[in-house]
Amino acid sequence: MKTKKQIRNLFLERFEILKCRPNQGFMFNQLYALSLTRDEYKVLIEQILPELEDDGIYTFNNAFFRLTEKGYDNLYINMKTEYDIANIIFDKCREFSLKSNQVVKWNIITEHLRKNLNPKELNLAWLVIDKLCQKEYIKLEPESESMPHCLRLLELGYDYMYDENAILDLSTRIQIIPDGIEIASNEAFNAMWEWIGEQNAPKYLTGSMLYNIILKVNKALPPTYDLFLNKRRKNNESTTRKEWLYEIFKSLSQEQKSSFFNYVESFVNQTAPIIGTLEAIGNWQNNTDVLQFTHVNDTNSALSQSVAAVDKKAEQQEAKMHLSVFISYSWDSESHKQWVLNLADRLCAAGIYVYLDQYDLRMGKDMTRFMENTLNKADRILVIGTPKYKERAMERKKGVGFEYSIISADLMNNLDTDRFIPILRVGPNEDAFPPLLQSRIGAFMDNDDNFDKVFEELVHEIYNMPKVQRPPLGAMPDFLQKNN
Numbered sequence: 001m002k003t004k005k006q007i008r009n010l011f012l013e014r015f016e017i018l019k020c021r022p023n024q025g026f027m028f029n030q031l032y033a034l035s036l037t038r039d040e041y042k043v044l045i046e047q048i049l050p051e052l053e054d055d056g057i058y059t060f061n062n063a064f065f066r067l068t069e070k071g072y073d074n075l076y077i078n079m080k081t082e083y084d085i086a087n088i089i090f091d092k093c094r095e096f097s098l099k100s101n102q103v104v105k106w107n108i109i110t111e112h113l114r115k116n117l118n119p120k121e122l123n124l125a126w127l128v129i130d131k132l133c134q135k136e137y138i139k140l141e142p143e144s145e146s147m148p149h150c151l152r153l154l155e156l157g158y159d160y161m162y163d164e165n166a167i168l169d170l171s172t173r174i175q176i177i178p179d180g181i182e183i184a185s186n187e188a189f190n191a192m193w194e195w196i197g198e199q200n201a202p203k204y205l206t207g208s209m210l211y212n213i214i215l216k217v218n219k220a221l222p223p224t225y226d227l228f229l230n231k232r233r234k235n236n237e238s239t240t241r242k243e244w245l246y247e248i249f250k251s252l253s254q255e256q257k258s259s260f261f262n263y264v265e266s267f268v269n270q271t272a273p274i275i276g277t278l279e280a281i282g283n284w285q286n287n288t289d290v291l292q293f294t295h296v297n298d299t300n301s302a303l304s305q306s307v308a309a310v311d312k313k314a315e316q317q318e319a320k321m322h323l324s325v326f327i328s329y330s331w332d333s334e335s336h337k338q339w340v341l342n343l344a345d346r347l348c349a350a351g352i353y354v355y356l357d358q359y360d361l362r363m364g365k366d367m368t369r370f371m372e373n374t375l376n377k378a379d380r381i382l383v384i385g386t387p388k389y390k391e392r393a394m395e396r397k398k399g400v401g402f403e404y405s406i407i408s409a410d411l412m413n414n415l416d417t418d419r420f421i422p423i424l425r426v427g428p429n430e431d432a433f434p435p436l437l438q439s440r441i442g443a444f445m446d447n448d449d450n451f452d453k454v455f456e457e458l459v460h461e462i463y464n465m466p467k468v469q470r471p472p473l474g475a476m477p478d479f480l481q482k483n484n
Contacts, residue, residue: 002040008048010034012057015067015075019119022206024379025058025066027464063465069206076120082170085128088116089138090161093153100158103141103150107402110372111409122376123204131170132157142368149368149402174268177261184257189249192261195268197242203268207241213263214248217256221248323462324353326378328403330389332426339425340384343445343455350459357399367399375406380462381420383407385432385442393434404434411436421461 002010011034018026036044052058057071067075080088092112096104113125132138137157143149153161160166176195177188196205205213211225222228229239238244252260325347329340337358344354355374361367375381383389391397393404407420422433422442429438443458445451460466 001037004043004048007034007036007040007044008052010036011044011048011052012075014065015058015071016118019376020067020072021119021377022069022072023066025064028060028063028065029464029469069208073206073208076118079124080117080121082124082128082131083168085113085117085121085125086132086137086168086170088113089125089129089132089151090157093151093157094161098153098158098161100153100155103147103152106140106149106151107405107409109151110406114376127203128170135169137168143402148396174265176265176268183261184254188257188261189246192264193242196264205267210241210245213267214245214260216263217259218248218252323351323379324355324377325380325382325462326355326374327382327384328375328389328400328407329384330386330392330398330400332386332388336386336425343384346455347459347462352459352462368402371399371403372406375403379419381407383420383422383433383437383442385422385424385429385437386426387431390432390434408434408436421458423458 011031014026014030014033018024020026031041031044034041034044049060052071053060055070056068057074058068059066089109089112092109093104098104113122117125129138129140133140135156136154137160139152139154141147141150141152160168174195176192177183178191181188181191193201195201196203196210198204207229208225211221211228215221215223222231228244232239232244249257249260327340327344329336331337341356341358344356344359347354355378357367357370360374361370389400392400395401396405410417411420420437420440422429422437422440424432424442424444424446426432427444427446443454443461445454457467
């Protein structure tokens, strides 16, 4: 029989395998994947799960294990450094024997990183790549008619790869508040939030870490994050990170705001540790999240409205089983785009977060980065099959071609995955999907008369709550026991 520690680790590994972020997780019926004996399952359910829930590692509701911020921090304490990640990239370049000014396909690099890094490390990797570009070790070449999206090895990178005495320089000084912005303004707060606030921010900070920083400059606050949250709940106040942090920020003096930004900036630049209590949570330098940021030039009134509106929506979503899907499709026609949009609207109404270009891509946005990030973050990928989709996927044309490059690599690396759901819109099946998707069970939405019925089945599948479920096994029948 496995030890209690081994059983505990197997359970926690499910969050790692599924690359869960805070507020993501898996259904109770997925515990079967742990392959435990009856007695081991009993230990898990009666002893280990209650202990982990009491420790705040996960929450459990609607038959769903949801990873908390504390659980996320604890799960990925031992992380690779920026230098480790940079060397993983250079190792892949060595594998292809790249010389100065030669290139390797970008999707080969990204798939190599996805295979070798956990979610936090993967998000840190985008920042590492940005630094390598700034320091001119590498250059990212955009896709063109003659060449796919590539990573080009520059002379400095070549020298580092093959010179044992070369030292890798990733030092950059990041200024989180742009010059000319008043330190006490809403615009300064918003610029800082772009770096540390959103879950895919370059240097994401969990609620407990944010509180430890703000506590350093405002000693009048409750001494612990738990006490602070309990007090707000008792007063029926929001516990959303951006909302409570914004309220405290507005109450600080000019000097306190300046001190707060200094602490945050030292974290972003990975200088000396900020506060002793941060280290108790884990290696504070490693609590990072995704690459790119965009400064938002909100007016004061717009920021206060966004704090109330955007985070209110996020808070409502957190109260639900917040699963997400990415929709991969081709722009066959305006009517087809509208049909996809209608499907996305219906999924949103069913409590499912949808990553869709029509929602998320605006002028100035990086389409490639959007596809890479959201394909990685989404719980399930819905592939809308049409002959045009198959053509563009197989010939690697336009956005569909890039998306399918990622999808096909994922399918080849993990043939048992069920993340990808084919949805037939215009058939037959073999004309609508690339070969890797043709054998997978999907949804038939080629007949609008049956849309509601099929849509309901799709939502059941996304929530991992099939209409027909295997009943629990009963005891041996009495008539068999009597015969014995």
